[in-house]
Amino acid sequence: MTTAAAAGRRVHVRAPGKINIAFDVGDVQPDGYHDVASVYQAVSAYEDVWARVADDFTLTVTGDLDVSGVPLDESNLAVRAARRVAERLGWRGGIHLDIHKGVPVAGGMGGGSADAAAALVAVNELLGGALTTLxxxxxxxxxxxxxxxxxLGGTAIGTGRGDELAPALARGRFDWVLVTSEDGLSTPAVYRELDRLRELPDIAPAHGVPAADPVVMQALRAGDPAALAVAVRNDLQDAALSLRPSLAETLRAGHRAGALAGLVSGSGPTVAFLAADERGASALASELAASAAPGSRVLHVHGPVPGARVITS
Incomplete structure (x- = not known):
């Protein structure tokens, strides 16, 4: 696309946050990282990104929540994503991104990653690129x-470091109630705590090669929340609870309020509760909101939803 043609456009892309329905963590590797098997589900909490041509790579950030901790420099994932697409397409100018955040910041729901995904799609569209989803x-x-x-969006299994994706079939709709915290948890710290706990006596032995639980996958294929409820799990949960004991009370509150299941999503601190249906999730959200700790947010979301997609161009 010519500079003049691109200069007259502003592309709007929306990308979803995610929860980890199941998270299986293997042993620590020599490089300090862990292989995982994660069952991701994209949910209806969204990041909105608008891209337009500019002299340099810049961004502004607004949100329905506190965005003061979001970096506005080259360390921002969305800026890095915009640069990667521009370089692939041979674009010599800059890109300005306007980001409006709806996914909790530092909540383990992938809001920054959704920004980056939206930027990839938006810049490809803005510059008339023909890059495929793959x-x-x-x-x-x-x-x-x-x-x-x-x-990608939808539901998928992530293996390796979590980025080797295979789409997974999930029928119907799953309703979730999320309880977020204003104070994030450091993902590296949670993994270090997991390694520490696994070295203790009477803790689960070395885990070996992680794999997606076939019971989880069958429940998703059947569109059965009750079956899924007995299978959801997160190997990082004990580590997250060790670092943030208050999350245990949040889990208990959700169970008392009628959740089918509850778990820490990913490295936390977001706690995800599975409800039987939309009505049950609404009631659960209302009850949890009435007793939520200061600084917490309670969100009713559903999944699976599509991945990053163009809204207007």
Whole structure:
């Protein structure tokens, strides 16, 4: 696309946050990282990104929540994503991104990754690129394990470091109630705590090669929340609870309020509760909101939803 043609456009892309329905963590590797098997589900909490031509790579950030901790420099994943697409397409100018955040910041729901996924799709559209979804996922992979999934959306199994994706069939709709915290948890710290706990006596032995639980996959294929409720699990949950004991009370509150199941999503601190249906989730959200700790947010979301997609061009 010519500079003049691109200069007259502003592209709007929306990308979803995610939860980890099941998260299986293997042993620590010599490089300090862990292989995982994660069952991701994209949910209806969204990041909105608008892209337009500019002299340099810049961004502004607004949100329905506190965005003061979001970086506005080159360390921002969305800026890095915009640069990667521009370089692939041979664009010599800059890109300005306007981001409006609806996914909790530092909540383990992949909001920053959704920004990056939206930026990849938006810049490709803005510059008239013809990069396929697979090519965009390949550009996304070096930016973090959650970015390729935010491009793909739906439900998927992530293996390796979580970025080797295979779409998974999930029928129907699953309703979730999320309880977020204003204070994030450090993902590296949670993994370090997991390794520490696994070295203790009477803790689960070395885990070996992680794999997606076939019971989880069958429940998703059947569209059966009750069956899924007995299978959801997260190997990082004990580590997250060790670092943030208050999350245990949040889990208890959800069970008392009638959730089918509850778990820490990913490295936390977001706690996800599965409800039987939309009505049950609404009632659950109301009850949890009435007793939520200061700084917490309670969100009713559903999944699976599509990945990053163009809204207007």
């Amino acid at each position: 090519e965009l996922q390949e550009l996304a992979a070096p930016l973090g394990a959650d970015v390729p999934f935010a491009v």
